Amino acid sequence: MLSSEQFRSHFPALQRHVWLDTPASPPAALGVAHALQTALDSWLYGELDWREWDHAPVASKTAVARLLGIAEGQAGERIAVMGSTAEAAATVAGSLPPGRIVVPAQEFRSNLFPWLQLEAAGHEVVLVPPRDGHTRTEDLVAALDTRTVLLAISDVLSIDGHRADLPALRQATDGVGARLFVDATQSLGALHLDMERVRPDYLAVHGYKWMLCPRGAAWLVTAPERIDELVPLLPNWKSTAPPHAFFGGPYVRADSAARCDTSPAWLSWVGALPALNLLLDLDAEQVERHCLKLAADFRAHVAETKAGIPLPSSQSHIAVVRVTDPDAVRVRLARDGVRATLLGDRLRVGFHYFNNSSDVERAANALEGARTP
Incomplete structure (x- = not known):
């Protein structure tokens, strides 16, 4: 397993910058940039093998399963590849039976608008307002009832860094028979997600933040008992069971989550594989401890210096x-x-495993120095 300093060496940008903007996007890792450059060169000189590129999304499912602690044999069964969190949410939204959807009012729009659009189809969408600037677990629980078909929530919301109490929300949704949709885009890769405790019916994640992937590589992970209800948002030549064909019908859905696979934007996935493999060289719980400590140290430093x-x-x-x-x-x-x-x-900073205590000090000192005329 890589130490933080070994991991840090994979990011040349850190020789120039204190990078605390991963909530927006991280710098490129060497392996990711190399894979993309190699692909571009092969494309430029006519030496590309599109079949190899086309296999990258399939291979990514196994890597994501390992990151989440899902049996690798279930990767093809439970994981669909997509282009964004919004696509994953819209896919689930289009697969729901009638009923109420509960979602925080200040959710990130990719995990908000797909549910709001259901109002036109007759669903009731309940927006839970924040209190004192934060969405409260008890308010979300209070909004649930037996009419609720789904609660949608971000594991971490980048507007304030709030981390949801997913185990408590899982218990509450179980109590009313509702589904739980989790957007892990602002956490997976830095924070450990206990799939056995949370048991999300649906987990969506876009890999271009903490998972270090190019934008355009995203995944929808579905609980086995929910796969049959999935309706593809964008039926395409990847939506059927293999062997895939190109022309004519009939249209027969794959009997796995692959029925929702998007026809891939190749370069996004060429870059995603080395990013995922780099993350698999880390100890997830050690990464979480490291990242949480740095963030806590930064908060404490800022509070102490006012x-x-x-x-x-x-x-x-x-x-x-x-x-x-x-x-x-x-x-x-x-x-x-x-x-x-x-x-x-509001100044927002985010700490990944490649950050260190020196980054905390430089950022806090910069903030303190801004008060000096």
């Missing part, structure tokens, strides 16, 4: 701090080579 006001939230690898002078903060971060995101008066 350089900003850390937003209260359940602890995650994403920290959000209110600042009084965003323009000064933006200038100081750029001067000190710190990459992060300012959202109005």
Whole structure:
């Protein structure tokens, strides 16, 4: 297993930047960039093998199964490849029976709009408002009843770094017979997800953040008992059982989650495989401890120096701090080579396994220095 410093050596950008902007997108890992460059060269000089590229999404299912602790023999059965979280959510939305859908009002739009669109089809969509800026577990539980067919939630929400209590929500949805849809885009790759405790009916993840993949590689993981109800959003030549053909009918769905496979954008998947293999060289629980500690240290440093006001939230690898002078903060971060995101008066930073205590210190010092005339 790779140590944090060994992992860090795979990212040349870290020689120039303190990279705390992974909630938006990470820098490229060497293996990912090399795979993409090799593919581009083979394409440029007419030496490409499209069949090899076309196999990459299939191979990615096995890697994702290993990351999640799912038996590799179930990878092809339970995992569909897609282009985005929104596509995964829209696929599930189009597969639901009539009933109520419960979703936090401040959810990321890719995990909100696909459910809101169901209102036109007669579904009742219940938006649970935040209290004190955060979506409360008890409010989500209170919104559930026996009419509820699905609760949709992000494991971690990047607006404030709040981490959902997924085991509690699983227990609550079990109590009313509702499905649980989890968007793990802002957590998987940095935080450990206990699939046995959470048992999501559906897990969606777009790999271009903490999983280090190119944008366009996403997965929908479905519980075995929910596969039969899946209706493909985009039926295509990949939606049938192998061997795949190109022309004519009939249309017979695959009897696995592969019925929802998207026809792949090849280069996204060529880059996804080395990213997944790099993550598989890490100890997931060690990665989580590392990332949580760095985020906690950053919050503590900022609170102690009063350089900003850390937003209260359940602890995650994403920290959000209110600042009084965003323009000064933006200038100081750029001067000190710190990459992060300012959202109005909120500074958002995220810590991956490639970050270290020096990154915490430089970012906190930059924030403190922004107050100095």
